[in-house]
Amino acid sequence: MMALARTMALPLRRSEGRGRWLWRSLAGRLVLLTLVFLAVPVLIYDQLQRADEANRALLLQSAQQRGSLIARALEPDLAEAGRGDLPQVGGLLDRFAGDGVRLRLLVRPSAMGGEDGFFYVGAAPAVSTAYLDNERRQLLEQGVLDQLGRSCAGGLPLATRVPRSSGGEEVVTSVTPVHTRFGCWALVTSHNTDAYVGSSLGQPYWRTASVQAAAAIYVVMALLVLAVFVELWRNLHRFRALARDIVGGEAPAESFAERNAVPELAGVAEDFDRLVDTLRRSSAVLRRAAEDNAHAFKTPIAVIRQSVEPLRRSLPAEDARCRRALTMIEASLDKLDGLVSFARRMDEATADLLAPPRRRVDLSALVDRMAGGYTGLLTERRLHVRSSIDPGVVVRASDDILETVVENLVENAVSFSPAGGTVHVRLARHDGRAVLTIEDEGPGVDPANLPRIFERYFSQRQPGHGMPDTDPDGRTAEGTHFGIGLWIVRRNVEALGGSIHAENREGRGFRVRVILPPAT
Secondary structure (H helix, E strand, O other): OHHHHHHHHHHHHHHHHHHHHHHHHHHHHHHHHHHHHHHHHHHHHHHHHHHHHHHHHHHHHHHHHHHHHHHHHHHHHHHHOHHHHHHHHHHHHHHEEEEEEEEEEEEEEEOOOOHHEEEEEEOOOOOOOOHEEEEHHHHHHOOHHHHHHOOOOOOOOEEEEEEEEOOOEEEEEEEEEEOOOOOEEEEEEEEEEHHHHOOOOOOOOOHHHHHHHHHHHHHHHHHHHHHHHHHHHHHHHHHHHHHHHHHHHOOOOOHHHHHHOOHHHHHHOOOOOOHHHHHHHHHHHHHHHHHHHHHHHHHHHHHHHHHHHHHHOOOOOOOOOOOHHHHHHHHHHOOOOOOHHHHHHHHHHHHHHOOOOOEEEEEHHHHHHHHHHHHHHHHOOOOOEEEEOOOOOOOOOOOHHHHHHHHHHHHHHHHHHHOOOOOEEEEEOOOOOOEEEEOOOOOOOOOHHHHOOOOOOOOOOOOOOOOOOOOOOOOHHHHOOOOOOHHEEEEEEEEOOOEEEEOOOOOOOEEEEEEEOOOO
16 A cells, blocks of 8 residues: 555656746746736736626617607607708707717608618718718618618617718717608717717727727736846856856857846856856866876885885795785785875866866777777786777767776776676667667676665675786785776766666676767
8 A cells, every 4th residue: 555655646746846847947937927918918808898898888878868869859840841841950950969979860751662762861060971971881781771761660779980081980879760751760879079989889899099008008018027037038048058068168258247148147147157267277276186196196105116126035035924014015005006096086087077178079989999908908817808889979078088987897897707708898879879888797786786886985896806817815806996986987977968877687797888968
């Protein structure tokens, strides 16, 4: 049950991790902010549109009632009107027009039928013939006159915008019919006041001036906020590209401060530049100190070693105690010599991590050259090497770092291989990456120790498994191998952006696989 719970909890932790990344990352927040900017206007627009629909319904209801009242006031005069009274009927409208209200009167005599029978008989205030023709055409297109022509009953609320010849526009809000013996009269009511023209009557809500102004302000605000995030994101990517160039060993033409485009990040860019300079100086100091210290220690060790040799030749063969003392001195010198080499390699490895020099390196040529350089050593140990190297495998690194990786892996395989064994060296390209594989036919590694073999100071080497093979007392394994070879290999590989894996081969032997990213 506990195993099942852990199995179920793993996807949950991963989903929680992705959720935290989405919230904390700048790109994730930019996406969320964009979604908010898209969702907020939709929600607000929907609410405002609902409120506008209610306001529009009240306006139309008010306009229709006003048109109906005017039509009822005109009805007694229209009921008595005949064909001869038509020129004077238009004058009746002047009493009711004004305050932004415009009236037009149409009539369709009983002797005529259909929508084409309507013609204008008056307007207050007066308008041009072109305006009346335009309004009549719109009423025909909307089917208003056709409906009146069939029944001449029922007020029709409208919301039609008609442009005026003098400029601007007005809103036709209602058509009220009046049926008399002479025919069917139609009173068209329109408004040119801000209460109607400035509303959404007769047009989509988004075309109103207030909505367009609010939308323009909102778009400008959203663009400004997004521009801040995008510029910050781009600036960080410029920093990232520069950092990659520095880590890649290239000499960039610009510093962080020069690539920075956000004034608020100027201090951060200057701190980055100072950090890079400090790391480079520290790397140079470490390399110089490693070389100076090694030279300082190697000189007295060599003097002591040379001084011991005459003593050994001059000692009587029967003086076993003195000879044993000299043997212990020589063993200690070997250990001191190994410690000096170890310290130098540690300092150089640290310097390589601080400021690794990198360039495009032909890994195929390097591995082929180094594999061929072990011919003499392999012959002495009665070993064989088989290499399979794909040509043209190029990585971005330094020759020293790669040589350290290959040297430590091959020497580790050689030191554990039995006489007559074979060391396999393979280099291939897989999914664009360089894959270096070193295999031996030695005893392998205790499975319990596999997770620890890349740890510093860890060694499973037994006495007698050193290099060279002439080590009858096991002093080489104990004195010159400090368990840092594979640790340095892992540090170098990871510093190059790669990975390293180790496993026991089926049957007998050990395999180490190094994967390095391609040169870019």
